[in-house]
Amino acid sequence: MAPHEENFDVVILGAGTGGASAAAFFAESGYRTALLDRRPFSEAGARWINGVPDWMFEQAGVELPQNPELRGSPGVGRFTLLGIHDGARLSVDDSPVLRVDMRLLVERLQKRARQAGAVVFEQIQLGDFEFENDRPRSLELQREGNGASLRLRASLFVDASGLNGAIRRKVPSLDAVCPKVPAQHLCTAAQEVCEVLDPQGAEDFLHRYRAQPEEVVCRTGVDGGYSIANVVVEHGNEEAELLTGSIADGNHASGPELIRQLRVREPWLGPAKFGGSGLIPLRRPYDRLAVPGLALIGNSACQVFPAHGSGIGIGMLAAKILVESVRTFSDPGCLEATWAYSAGFHRRHGGLLGAYDVFRRLSQSLSGAETEILLKSGLITMGGFRAGMVQRMPPVGLKEALVQLGGMLRSPRLGLHLLRRIAPLPRVYRHYQRYPLEPDEVELRRWSSKIAGFFGEAPDLN
Secondary structure, three states: OOOEEEEEEEEEEOOOHHHHHHHHHHHHOOOOEEEEEOOOHHHOOOOOEEEEEHHHHHHHOOOOOOOOOEEOOOOOOOEEEEOOOOOOEEEEOOOOEEEEEHHHHHHHHHHHHHHOOOEEEEOEEEEEEEEEOOEEEEEEEEEOOOOOEEEEEEEEEEEOOOOOOOOHHHOHHHHOOOOOOOHHHEEEEEEEEEEEOOHHHHHHHHHHOOOOOOOEEEEEOEOEOOOEEEEEEOHHHOEEEEEEEEEOOOOOOOHHHHHHHHHHHOOOEEEEEEEEEEEEEOOOOOOOOEEOOEEEOHHHHOOOEOOOOEOHHHHHHHHHHHHHHHOOOOOOOOHHHHHHHHHHHHHHHHHHHHHHHHHHHHHHOOOHHHHHHHHHHOOOOHHHHHHHHHOOOOOOOHHHHHHHHHHHHHOHHHHHHHHHHHOOHHHHHHHHOOOOOOOOHHHHHHHHHHHHHHHOOOOOOO
16 A cells, blocks of 8 residues: 655755754745654754754844753853863863753754654654655654554655664665765763762862852863763753763773763762764865755764864754755745755855864874974964864954964974965965856866865865
């Protein structure tokens, strides 16, 4: 028997922050929208605490989080970056990065999508697409439990399913230009919110690092240049937040292993209340983010801030750009609409992500000891540090240049290494402003070849 069929304008797979925000934005714009997830919606998306700059909520049109979704108070917590021997220290007193409980943010965005009229399907298994030429036109689903089959027909499908791209893999025209992310460009991250077993032990930790409650104490270079171990002790010394990450190439401890090592060093940390772990793509966004009938957002598009692997804010911004790009077309999945999304995202945010991918590869090339020298010497300035926190381009000015010049004089070998590695950064940033505005496959391949050349890699579009 043929499966029951339903018609939508837009079908979105993945009910985390990117997918749920896209569903809300599309439904609020009048599109008949379906939101799907393979898990129960209560388990969809990230299940941990994530730092998101306030400007990203505002630009995406998402109301700023409030307690209890917001951990601590905005603009109150300090962020301190330390080298592995604690000899280097950079602190921002009025951190503009909000510590957000992803479970509650996802729930809020899902509720907003439902209230706007989005139809939800949870605990589903994906079947096969039906294509018209190369364009996906309908997708078969199977519901867990009763095993009932359903076919959803739509003008546009959106893959917000994460790194593995569950829909992208089923559409050859896009999967062919989205190469698998190699291990050296993946971050293995873990986060926990845990009980404090020994409040005095937590107090001693704060004293040792000259920290205060709600301050993020981030030790960088704990296992290679691109690695961290963060601890936040909450007010009252009742809870602590842990965050770790490193490169997932098998040569470094994984995020969960770094959590275990942290617990050995800090025995006052108690059982985990909630959290999670996973792999995060660090490479620049895919050169092509959409084809007729399908668009990618979030990790499936490699839309992640490479310097520290955060993709929550940029995923919400991508969802907003997608809706803004396609709504001027009668067919939201046509070539012109999907191209407008790719061009719009890359021209607005691609340069930022590409430039910080250059910096990420520099940090990944360093040892933990070299990372500490980088901080201690002044080669990383306060302005540059703060810009990275809030996911903005670093300031360019006389003051910053003089500080970095002093760092070059103090650490000439490391300074020259830094200059060589980040030399392509301004050219990468500018090249994203030249992403082709109109559908032109030949011009896009030229663009792709040039951006890949800055990184010494094969282009996405061969």
